[in-house]
Amino acid sequence: MIRTDALDRLPVRSAVPALRDALEEHGTAVLCAPPGTGKTTLVPLVLAGLVGGGPARRVLVAEPRRIAARAAARRMAWLLGEQTGGNVGYTVRGERVVGPRARVEVVTTGVLLQRLQRDQELAGVDVVVLDECHERHLDADTVAAFLLDVRAALRPELRLVAASATTDAEGWARLLGGAPVVEAQGVSYPVEVVWAPPARPVRPPHGMRVDPALLAHVVSVVRRALAERDGDVLCFLPGVGEIARVAGQLGGLGGIDVLQVHGRAPAAVQDAVLAPGTGRRVVLATSVAESSLTVPGVRVVVDSGLAREPRVDHARGLSALTTVRAAQAAGRQRAGRAGREAPGRVYRCWSEAEDARLPRFPAPEIKVADLTAFALQAACWGDPEAAGLALLDPPPAGAMAAARSVLSAVGAVDPAGRATPRGVRMSRLGLHPRLARALLDAAPEVGADRAADVVALLSEEPPREYGDDLAAAWRTARRGGDAYAARWRTEARRLRSGTRDAAEKAPKNLPPDTVAGGRADLGDDRVAGLVAALAFPERLARAQGGSYLMVNGTRADIGDGSALRDAPWLAVAVADRPVGAGHARVRLAAVVDEGTARRAAASFAAEGEEVHWSEGDVVARRVERLGAVELAVRPLRNADPGLVREALLEGLRADGLGLLRWSPDAEALRRRLAFLRLHLGAPWPDVGDDALHARVAEWLEPELSRARRRADLSRIDAGQALARLLPWATGEAARLEELAPERIEVPSGSRIRVDYGNPEQPVLAVKLQEMFGLHASPAVAGVPVLVHLLSPAGRPAAVTADLASFWKDGYRAVRAELRGRYPKHPWPEDPAAAEPTRHTNARLRR
Incomplete structure (x- = not known):
């Protein structure tokens, strides 16, 4: 039975007529509704004709996170008096609960992206609601762009709604072709702001590191909030690690439950958080609880002021989440959670003066994230440059160039940037293209099941307690009963079903003898190493001088006590750069041998003559290398004269013109010419270092061409060579003694x-x-x-x-x-x- 009383209490009802009119007239609309008004739950039911009358339609609701998708579907089913799988269902990666008569389906934006690539018309779908579009996730921006293409070219009748609590309404309205903006008024309860900065300065976040002193302060503020206010406490922290540390310090709360909610939390824990509690609770959450989800009973929010955003170092190929100060918009969203059901209070763990200096909005992912997956999606959509896509922010040119380089290396795009059949297949695996490449190319060598197992580990980094050895982490996951192991098994099953046939097909870029002796001879270490090497070939690293040098030129260190320390070669899956460190730090890697490294990183292989200036002299050698890693070096006796000349010039630039023989007369001549250049100008030559380097062919030949090493430079009479720059052609050279x-x-x-x-x-x-x-x-x-x-x-x-x-x-x-x-x-x-x-x-x- 439909819960009419609950539906009637949702404030968004007042905006429904205007939203319907906007969609009938324009086909698109922007819905701005504060948290708790019912925009995520009531609006899809109305548009589907399940409540409030109206024609029956099929509605897709796109949510940025799996936890939000499940929660929204369950809430809508509850409002209808049903279980999920009836009129309302949901699909997230690895899980589908959708019945044959479903009128509303809630999906993650990643799932919708895959669906659009398979069926651009979205056959049978009448309305798409893009929820929480203010978060500006890359998948959500991409989905919006693709849907606008679909409306323009294939399905002008497809209705689109961009919905959010706080968003750039005018920007979205322009993007949706002048869509009307419909606003819903919420029932807002006052939220008192308490500024609670630490008594002593704390170190700012760096990479994934958060100062333990700040976490200890957050713990003290949670205890203060419990003492000063009634109701449940919702505490925002940047990540899973910080949640675990704060939970560990919140001991002795006297019957108060401490719950942890994040994207990796088990479904049972997520459900418990979203259900009313029997007693008082402290809910420790990441930004997943900022929007979409209502945590019942919360009257107090404690905000650490931190968030995690993706960042990528294109030059080193290192991409990861990094800890940043949360934007003002995120702070407002978080504070609003305290006033969803009654007046509340937010404790902000920073000062009011600091708040004024925070960015207004979080950075859109398209501006800061790794764009390799986005570039592949765009190529599969038929727009490799993404120039024709309707995006609020264009992708940065440098990030797109780096992404296309990766796609080309893994065979996902052709020289023109168009998606290859292999690239299309990779895009449909629901993985980053690097991992898709590893899965497709490793499956014929190690078997689809084992390749899927390791790729599933790489798609979601294992907990730190699993260690830094990928093969050991795989063994831990296989026998583990924790939440991560459960998610890993689910993802591995999903990947296996999509790659069974890969084991029977010839590998695309590995020779048949990749693994001597066949699959049966492969242990976990070799399987993990091969898969990681195929996924991250530029991070293959060779032991050198107490650290590891990666193919991309980055040096990395192994932690003390690691079982990987004595390995001659590593395939590095995860690395970061600690505060103040000159080298990266290996967080997850697998042991490989040189043969595997050579094959996996074949595109980085090069062999040739290298002549350069090093440690004060010309070094000539023949080098075989993988990127920055030297595999074999032999002295080169008869080096190319042109290369030797360039090396000598390099030496003159690096160590200075003092490498030549400067007699007192030569020094005096240079000073006299510098005097004339300053006071008389041309045609008297500039004899500064930069100018002499620029005109070296005019004054230092033919002596330079005859030189082969540093000792030869020291025999060149600099004064005699310098005299060639005198203005002989104009006759002014004869006046040198007269003028200077x-x-x-x-x-x-x-x-x-x-x-x-x-x-x-x-x-x-x-x-x-x-x-x-x-x-x-x-x-x-x-x-x-x-x-x-x-x-x-x-x-x-x-x-x-x-x-x-x-x-x-x-x-x-x-x-x-x-x-x-x-x-x-x-x-x-x-x-x-x-x-x-x-x-x-x-x-x-x-």
């Missing part, structure tokens, strides 16, 4: 060397007595030199660029200081009129 003379003749007749070390103003260091009688400072190229006047002992006595002024104003003080110290030298009262000399008074008298 090496020496200047002073009044005493001496020829004194000019120091051009400072190109702004050259220096002339000369004994004071040799400049008597000179009224103006000497100049070169019109620039007065800076005269360093020296005592008879050659020590600086005065510095001037204006000799006339010095004779008039400064000489008297110098004369008074030095004439007593050097009585044998002339110290005339009028130096401007005196006779210059290099000699003492005694020599002058003679």
Whole structure:
């Protein structure tokens, strides 16, 4: 029997007429309804004609998470007085509860994506509701784009509803072709905000790491909330590990149940959380409880302020979830859970000032996630560039290029980016393309069942307590009775059913002798290693110098005490980079041998001559490698002269032009040319390091072409080579001595060397007595030199660029200081009129 009283209490009822009108007139609509109004449960029933009259239609409801899909279907069935599998059913990966007369089916966006690829028309479906579209999951954005294509090209009568509690309504309305926006008013209870930051600063999150001090603070805030308020407490934490740690610290609560809800929780636990409790409860949850789900009895929310988002390092091929500060929109969603049934309170474990600095909305997955699966879906849809898809945010070009590179390497797309038959098959396995490749290529070698087992392990990372050895984790899962093992068995069964025939087909890119002796000889370690190597060939790693060097060039370390430490080769499935570490850290890997590595990473194989500058000299060798990993190295005796020349240039850039022989005359020439370039410009050459490197062919040949090693460079006369850059063609080279003379003749007749070390103003260091009688400072190229006047002992006595002024104003003080110290030298009262000399008074008298 339909529970009419419960349906009548749902506030979204007031918006139903407007929603119906919008769909009749436009075929699309955006529904904005606060949490708890019934948008997820009542609206699909109305659109299907199951309540409220109206024509019978078949409605698909797409939810971003499995837990939300199951809960929504069960709630709708309850409202109809039925069990799931009647008028309302659900389909999630590995589980389908849909009866023959179902009018409403709740699916995950991933399931709907697969269904669209198989049946673009969605035959028999009249309405699709995209729920919680504000979360901007990549699958949800992709589904929306595909459905708009279907409406435009195949099924203009297909109705679409984008539904959310908090979303960019105008953006979605534009995306849906000017769809009307229908708003429902909710029954909102006030939620008091309590700012509860830690007393002492905590370290910000990094990667998957959360400061234990913050978790301890969250525990204390939960205890405070239990003491200060009645009702159940819903505590938001970023991940499963943090939930387990907080649960472990919440001891001695005196009959209060502590429940853990997340995507990996057993169905029984999820059901218990969503049902009214018999006593008081603390529910520790990830962001799955932000929307779609109503946890009854909650009056208090404790928010850690953290969330997990996908990130990818395209250069290293390392992608994983990372811990971030939750956006303001997520904070509002979380706080709203405290006011679903009555006035409530939210304790936020950060300060009000910090809140103002948080991002307004979470980053759309398409902007930050690995796009390999998305790119394959787009290619299978017929739009490899995704240029024609209606998306709120376009995919980043760099991420798409990296994704297409992976797809090409695994044979999923052709050179034009179009999906191959193999790529289509991979897309329908419901796996990341890397794992699909591993499943298809390993099944003929190890058997479909065993390949499916290991791929199922890789599709959802095992718990940390399973260890870092993939083969050992496989054995643990086989004999395990925990929730992860149950999910693993379900996924493995799903994969086996889709790949039975792979074992009977010839492998696509592995030779028949991949495994000597056939399948019967394979142990768990070799099977796990082969599958992991096929999934992540660029993460194959060879032991080197106490760590492991991956094919992609990343170095990684193994944890202390790991059983993998002595393995010569590893296939790394999961790695991250700890705070402040220079190397990645292996979280999950399998032992492989070199033969398996060579075959799995064949696309990275290369062999050739390598000539480069290393540790101060030219190194020439023939190298066989897998990406960054060197497999075999032999000295190369007769290296290509062109490669040697490039290596020498590399050395000159790295270690500097000082590798050449710079005599004092060569150094002086370079300084003179730098002076002329600064003051006169062209055609005098720029002789700075960058300019000389750029024109090396003009001034350092043919000496460079004859050189083979560092010692040859040291024999090249840099001054002789540098002279080639003088402006000989214009005739200006002949004026070098005139414009920047090496020496200047002073009044005493001496020829004194000019120091051009400072190109702004050259220096002339000369004994004071040799400049008597000179009224103006000497100049070169019109620039007065800076005269360093020296005592008879050659020590600086005065510095001037204006000799006339010095004779008039400064000489008297110098004369008074030095004439007593050097009585044998002339110290005339009028130096401007005196006779210059290099000699003492005694020599002058003679």
